[in-house]
Amino acid sequence: MSTRWCLRCLLREFDEQAYVKTLKERIERTPARERTDPAAYDARLEVCRACDRLERGTCLACGCYVELRAASKRGRCPYGKW
Numbered sequence: 001m002s003t004r005w006c007l008r009c010l011l012r013e014f015d016e017q018a019y020v021k022t023l024k025e026r027i028e029r030t031p032a033r034e035r036t037d038p039a040a041y042d043a044r045l046e047v048c049r050a051c052d053r054l055e056r057g058t059c060l061a062c063g064c065y066v067e068l069r070a071a072s073k074r075g076r077c078p079y080g081k082w
């Protein structure tokens with residue numbers, strides 16, 4: 001069983017592999033009716049990739065994981081880039 005995490009975990013308590021796995025599973029579990037279509041999803045992520053606020057998958061403007069936010073039709077860039 002992997003170590004649990006929370007927003008207040010310290011890095012030394014953080015199981016990064018388990019966290020990334022959970023994020024990917026959450027993206028995959030997004031219901032089809034709520035999910036961004038694949039072309040728009042890729043376009044959103046390319047905008048993030050070119051953005052100086054992206055760091056290791058996290059948006060430094062809002063603290064979200066961009067791949068998780070971009071996967072939802074309702075997701076928005078806090079700077080209106082998508």
Ligand code: SF4
Nearest residue numbers: 048051054059077081
């Ligand atoms: S969500 Fe917006 S501000 Fe954040 S990294 Fe992506 S493009 Fe940049």
